[in-house]
Amino acid sequence: MNLTYLIEGIYLVASILFILGLKGLSHPDTARRGMIQAACGMGAAIVGTLFRPEILHGNYLWIVIGLVVGSAIGIPISRVPMTAMPQRTALSHAFGALAASLVGIAEYIIHRPEITSRQPGHGNVENGALALEVMLGSLTVTGSLIAAAKLQELMRGTPIMFKGQQALNLVLFVTMVGSFVLWMIHPASSVYFYTMAGCAFAFGVMLVIPIGAADMPVVMSLLNSYAGLSSAATGFVLHNNVLIIAGTLDGFSGFILSILMCRAMNRSITNVLFGGFGAVTGTDTGSTEGTMREVTLDDVAVQLAYASSVVIVPGYGMATAQAQHAARELGNVLEERGISVKYAIHPVAGRMPGHMNVLLAEANVPYSSLYEMEQINPEMPTVDVAVVVGANDVVNPDARDNPKSPIAGMPIIEVDRAKSVVVLKRGKGKGFSGLENPLFFKPVTGMLYGDAKSTLTALAQAVQKV
């Protein structure tokens, strides 16, 4: 059989698996299957690529070395705890983008004579794709590394600003795009090419340092989108269809996710894309007026046992405590008593999109018991007890009530409108945004201190004894 047909056939199968995988990932029930389909697609794409003539007739040694090094890095980082998944994802973006960027630079070095004389296969379109690949790839590498460092708390999570920053950003951006254009006109000039790459590396850093940790989800999905578009450009350069398809799918799904995240955090996508990125508009760090009322486990158990409707609102603290099974256990105990139990999911609760859905699915909470923020908020005034399990920012009423708050306008789960609220947390720790939460000082709220997992387990036992 003609080798080209075989390769393109394998690539077609891989592309179909990628699309099925993405479709599967759009629903918690089918997400696991979607993940397996996407992984099989990636396996097929790798096998197909190994049949390409330039690889078949080349030296496999470098590929084996690459596989060994990649596996040596990939296997340990795939075992990080769920709570470290965002920084792990940021690292993956950095590696993917680094590969795209290095391939682009290598292509330029190897094919410089053909590129310079614009020989067939190295015309303006191909050169443009090559420059775009290197530019997007390079800024994604450094941007993702900064995002990973901020999420891992190796760097300050709050926005890093300095005098003249906007002017420096503008100079970098203009030089980067200017070098791109000049190189397209004079492809023989490697100065333009490497100036563009250097500026892109620096611009990636400058793009992410002024962004506060609370905006990081949008940044991550945007960087994901850039990495995908850079891979698609690599596909044009290498005449590799599966790279074009996979890169485009990645680029646009990342972009759609960015838009959805922006909506969930009340940030406009144009603001994210064209400046003001991460600018902190509000300065009020939150009011602590009122008194925090500590409640005892037995009081809460009685309150829950005699409630008719309870809403459990999980957040990042549930993830760190690995308290999802204990939350389900408490839910079961309450349901056995005929109490209605719903789980309210905020789109940016935890540290990555879908974080709470994944944890609750792992604990076998039925999908029908999960309620989106828009579904649960209208019901809040009729809820007897809202149990906040390690959530903070996503239930902060300042986002709704205080226009001076840095998170003003971010939609929240309005637990403060329930008849009563119990907040499970270890102490007086702040949320991801570093702001005070006036919810904790409201008369409707009782604070139940302790690790979420042990508190929930003890609550389930105490409710059974009531």
Ligand code: NAP
């Ligand atoms: P959060 O605002 O980070 O608050 C988590 C709370 O959990 C803390 O106040 C902490 O208080 C408590 N906690 C920590 N460990 C605990 C434990 N073992 N047991 C009980 N409580 C514990 O969480 P969130 O309300 O879920 O909000 C998510 C935040 O992350 C948002 O600001 C969002 O923008 C941001 N973010 C989201 C994503 C995403 O895609 N989902 C990605 C990056 C950032 P104590 O220390 O007092 O216990």
